[in-house]
Amino acid sequence: MAANSRLNLVFAALTALLLLTAATAGYFHLEERRLHPERAAAPAAAPAADPAVVAAAARLEHLERLAAGEPGNPDHVTAIANLHYDLGNFREAAAYYERSLGLRPGDPNVETDLATCYHYLGEHDRALQTLDRILGHRPAFSQARFNKGIVLLNGKRDVQGAISVWEDLLRTDPEYPHREELRGQILRLRQSAE
Template structure:
């Protein structure tokens, strides 16, 4: 969607919602809708949308990846994000963003260790 690519997340969200009325269980469109909600700072709505995707498409890698982003970046729930991403890598060892994901997991684990040491 061009609106998504241009950063017009409100317009993109409208487009994805209209698309989902026609094709209600399209995990790609619904995951992209959740990403729009994330960038619109509607983190609870993004998480709810991703959970819905994972209800009807369990293990859908893009939804798992983005749910981790919402958990870590939007809700600061690092522990749950790490667990979800580790599960994603077990389910989909050839995930297209696995190098980036492994780096992010290690970064979050390192930050958690540093925070514990300063407490």
């Protein structure tokens, strides 16, 4: 089998794994937006009556009022970041995650989401630096380790690096909820690299 065909199989298998973890990691929605930006782009004159747009705008306005009322509360800032993240506004989300970390440094969940924003912005080295910092303080933080494998595989095209990180994840977290799917993905990646 040609190397390109094997690589295509690797990425098809990774996509299958990501679909399995979409409920907890939110990758299905984000990968769709990344792979098909034309589908995610808002029309030039978005209808004002679009319920999703109205709801998101209202939620953002509400969160900004909360944050303005309690400027030292990182939870409000994180909620704004999460909304931008969910909408695919990764640059805005990253700015709010950074602000939240200024208020509550070292929150591994916020740092992991920030690293994911960097990844989706194409700043893969910055994403890896952030994930390595998290893992330096919390080596058993599974979501950061899983995301590091994603960045290595999809961002850096480092199949062996991703396999190594995910094998470490399986070793360090015997209760990892997607253990069998991840083992299968590692096996498929190994087979495609032969």
